[in-house]
Amino acid sequence: MSTEHDSSAPAEPRTLSDSLREAAQTLASAGVPTPEVDAELLAAHVLGLSRGELAAAAFRGADAPTGADAEAFDSFIARRAAREPLQHLTGLAPFRHLELRVGPGVFVPRPETEMVAQLAIDALRVVPDEAPIAVDLGTGSGAIALAMATEVPQARVHAAENAVDAFIWTKENFAAHAPEARLAFVDLASAFPELDGQVAVLVSNPPYVPDDAIPRDPEVRLWDPPSALYGGADGLDVVRTLSQVGLRLLRSGGTLVIEHGEWQGAPIRSLLTADGWRATATHPDLTMRDRATTALRP
Secondary structure, three states, X not given: OOOOOOOOOOOOOOEHHHHHHHHHHHHHHOOOXXXXXXXXXXXXHHHOOOHHHHHHHHHOOOEOOOXXXXXXXXXXXXXXXXXXXXXXXXXXXXXXXXXXXXOOOOOOOOOOHHHHXXXXXXXXXXXXXXXXXXXXEOOOOOHHHHHHHHHOOOOEEEEEEOOHHHHHHHHHHHHHHOOOOEXXXXXXXXXXXXXXXOEEEEEEOOOOEXXXXXXXXXXXXXXXXXXXXXXXXXXXXXXHHHHHHHHHHEEEEEEEEEEOOOOOHHHHHHHHHHOOOEEEEEEEOOOOOEEEEEEEOO
């Protein structure tokens, strides 16, 4: 009896699960933090499926992508392995209940910023005005402003952005999610003088990385626009500006919300207190890292 392997036996067809597993291995080898998740999201994007539909197809033993789908998936995996942001590849970034269009030139909104938006939304919801005014300075993709506009629909939301490459994406997101909100191409230092003393909530996710603190993650270091990252020698240059702009824009008792790095709560509270702000408080995100500081205008 021959014991040699029968090379004429047909090879087992590659399945979707095989393709996902191999892609995840490639991403893991490249140091991508969530290789399985990213592989699934990219496959779902290429195949036009939800992530749940993709999982069901893989469970059923569906065949691996072929033809143009296989080429697109392989290309996306190679680009992600080179640490191009996942959101740039799919063109979408989830933020609270929104899906925002993003790409090169605009800061990709992070999950931790969702709690910053929550602080602003909570403050806005308790304002007794029929149509309270909210302002988001340096809005980037529009994430925080659009969260306020869609979750507090009675609010009048104004947002400022002055980076040309980012503004292209911002305009698209405002048109899709809150066309009634106001978006202005203007520097935050001089934004909205016609609203002086009328704003109930002012929120910002400014650049706050110190100039010499180069981010470790390639997705941030290589792809996020420097103007959205770096905030001077101590990272607080724009925060100082926001303090003064907030005193101009906010009405008495109005709320200021500023996102920042985990070690910056104390110096920001000191800075705001010295400028005359009241009730300064720093708030942790879901990972228990300090993420935002709030204050009330005197």
